[in-house]
Amino acid sequence: xxxxxxxxxxxxxxxxxxxxxxxxxxxxxxxxxxxxxxxxxxxxxxxxxxxxxxxxxxxxxxxxxxxxxxxxxxxxxxxxxxxxxxxxxxxxxxxxxxxxxxxxxxxxxxxxxxxxxxxxxxxxxxxxxxxxxxxxxxxxxxxxxxxxxxxxxxxxxxxxxxxxxxxxxxxxxxxxxxxxxxxxxxxxxxxxxxxxxxx
Numbered sequence: 189x190x191x192x193x194x195x196x197x198x199x200x201x202x203x204x205x206x207x208x209x210x211x212x213x214x215x216x217x218x219x220x221x222x223x224x225x226x227x228x229x230x231x232x233x234x235x236x237x238x239x240x241x242x243x244x245x246x247x248x249x250x251x252x253x254x255x256x257x258x259x260x261x262x263x264x265x266x267x268x269x270x271x272x273x274x275x276x277x278x279x280x281x282x283x284x285x286x287x288x289x290x291x292x293x294x295x296x297x298x299x300x301x302x303x304x305x306x307x308x309x310x311x312x313x314x315x316x317x318x319x320x321x322x323x324x325x326x327x328x329x330x331x332x333x334x335x336x337x338x339x340x341x342x343x344x345x346x347x348x349x350x351x352x353x354x355x356x357x358x359x360x361x362x363x364x365x366x367x368x369x370x371x372x373x374x375x376x377x378x379x380x381x382x383x384x385x386x387x
Contacts, residue, residue: 189228190217196224197271198301198387200278201263203230203285205307207239213282219372220380222387225278228267232284233259242284253291253311260292274298278383282306282370283340286331294320294357302328302386304379307368309340313348317355325357330382332375334366 192198202213210229217227232240233256243252267277278301281289286308293303294316308331310316333345342363349361360382364375 189226192226193223196226197273197276198222198224198278199226199228199267199272199276200280200383201228201230201267203242203279203281203288204232204240205281205283205285206241206245207236208282209239212239216280219376220383222380222384225383225387226272228263230263232256242288249311253288256288257292257295260288261296264296264298274300276301278302278304278386280304280306280379281308283308283368287311290331291316294325296324297321299324300328302383303330304383305329305331306370306375306379307333307337307340309345310348310352313351317352317357320355320357322356327358328386329357329359330362330379331359332362332364332379334368334371335363336366337368339368 202216204210204212210231213229232242234241242256243249264274268274279289279293286305287310289303289305290310293300331349333342335342349359353359364371370376
């Protein structure tokens with residue numbers, strides 16, 4: 189846990205991408221500069237080379253995704269017991285972490301303060317919209333993607349977002365001229381402004 193600079197129950201749970209670890213997002217608090225926000229940088233369950241993964245990309249990923257959804261449910265239950273209620277807690281995920289933000293967050297029985305997904309996708313948007321909690325997916329979702337993403341083509345993501353939005357999933361979707369990365373020039377300042385409106 190990286191504590192807020194000012195006393196607060198506002199918290200952001202951060203989910204890293206494939207092969208990364210919490211260390212990959214240690215820069216985030218200094219960039220966002222939201223003094224009342226604490227950060228919990230989670231480690232994905234599975235080892236993957238020098239980092240970790242939320243699910244196995246070389247096999248059917250659904251089993252790992254379901255397992256990681258259960259892990260996240262336990263995390264959020266523990267956070268609430270520790271005094272961080274869902275209504276003041278945010279999720280932010282990159283790549284695999286973005287997928288888990290969508291797959292877990294849209295189904296979770298409690299609405300969080302906000303959800304940010306960067307450079308990810310849904311494993312099956314058709315199933316997701318059937319199972320999503322409409323009280324959760326009615327607002328406060330920001331999904332971003334790069335038009336030059338070499339790992340997750342933007343055309344695929346655009347189509348998935350269209351399916352989800354048409355089903356009533358209120359996603360604020362934004363694209364940036366970037367590859368499979370986080371853009372510090374335009375994307376991150378817009379994420380910071382989006383979050384500051386909700387903290």
